[in-house]
Amino acid sequence: MHQISDLICKTGESPVWDAVAGAWYWVDIPQRTVWRMDGASGALRSWTTSEMVACIAPRAGGGLVAGMESGLYTLVLGESSSAAETLLCHAGGLGPGLRFNDGRCDRQGRFWAGTMFMDMAAANPAGVLYSHDGAALSAPFVDGLLTQNGLAFAPDSRTMYLSDSHPQRRLVWAFDFDAESGTPSNRRVFADLNQQVGRPDGAAVDADGCYWTCANDAGCLLRFTPSGKLDRRIDLPMLKPSMCAFGGPDMETLLVTSIVSGKPEDARWGGAVITLRPGVKGIADVPFRG
Template sequence: MANPSIERIDGVRCTTGESPAWDALARAWHWVDIPAKRIWRLDAAGKTRAWDTPEMPACVAPRARGGLIAGMETGMYDVDLFDNGSVAVTLLGKPEALGEGMRFNDGRTDRQGRFWSGTMFMDMAAAKDVGRLYRYDANGLSAPVVDGLLTQNGLSWSPDGRTMYLSDSHPKSRLVWAFDYDVASGVPSNRRVFANLAGHVGRPDGAVVDADGCYWTCANDAGCLLRFTPSGKLDRRIDVPFAKPSMCTFGGDDLKTLIVTSIVSGKPEDAEWGGAVILLRPGVQGLADAPCAF
């Protein structure tokens, strides 16, 4: 299958673009630029706007009541963006294990509206497996649900919500795992390897599941998106114009548009596109992420 045409979002270049999320109620995309301490929005009319935050936002998701929930440097926060350019943040929970040099990273809601995000040690060269995965729900911030992670990434859920996916994008790992997921309690179990990118290309960064149950991962450092079937078989590759795609998600009114963020690589051949945010239509439909219900 030929690569779909790519639309670049004008006026946007992120140092570390991450965590695109479609807000169906607002008919808008949000994403973050982590080191710039910035949250971006693209509305249905094609207008972009940015808000500066008091600390680094790593991931965001819309809330059912309006506004966003975010994993940031020091915890999970409630975030409200105002038309006058101001931002209000309220701490929802802070993990005891979130030590110096750490922050939250990838995040997404499950099908029931619980918000999940994991932590990482920011100096990836140190290769410290101190990252942990957390859940935020009616009981607040959970204790660590998964630990021993180098660079937590790739959260997504199967269409029926009964399989949870999680990756570790560190060069020393490059694994995607699947878990059985109890939709009533929000507890994952039976962890097993779903895909090992050592047998493919790149590192498994942010990801999303489509309506067919296939798992799309951003192959960071390889300049492409890889789609795996529910059985873990690679069945499609889409090349993108930057070296370091970071996360993707489906959105738009028909849920057939895929938005992809990227990271500046610093390589001369990546100078034009590195840090861009793009839209493409791969010919499949996505799933509407549940807004955070808590």
């Protein structure tokens, strides 16, 4: 495992590899910051945003799409230290105390993102899941979410994954997915982390179709086969890993972000960003087509 510089993010999230740019991107939510690391040189750069930015994806033609506090935005990361923001759409499910949380593109270039009530202690099931096809925001596909997370899509686009990482849920669901229409159906429990360890946070799918989830509060990555069987655990130095993503020129590097826990035993690694080589290959993300 390799730590990226001595960088510490309060809430590191949403890592993604941009194959066209040859760079990694991720965010620090409360710091309202987007980070970029050049894949060849390792050079770091950051941009601030006007609102908390929770999830990002590369955008066809350059820049990013982002889920923020008041809606979805496109971001242009130029020479300025601040990102140039353009509102893509507001979302009806947003209001006081809510923001977008986890998001990513499906393999057809739609951007999927869910919302959450930020005060997790309130256990408010106000979160919903949307998609944006480049022209318009969908109606909610899933509602009643406490802490939406874990979006991922199978290599053949026939399965969509979604999790709720709230301590009262700790579930990962699988859906049948109609790639042509972008419609999920037949929701069922895929993995119950109440029977494992940690809470299912951000996730990725490898080329074998296995689902990798960051087990937040348990300091590890868990890999589940397409049938939902836990077949691998990788222990990490940080207590609260938040999301993982495959990338690099060979798609065999896994970048993992994390959250500062405030616990003495996590003081060295909490909030760190690391890379590792798990011995499997990932799948390149498709840019947002909007």
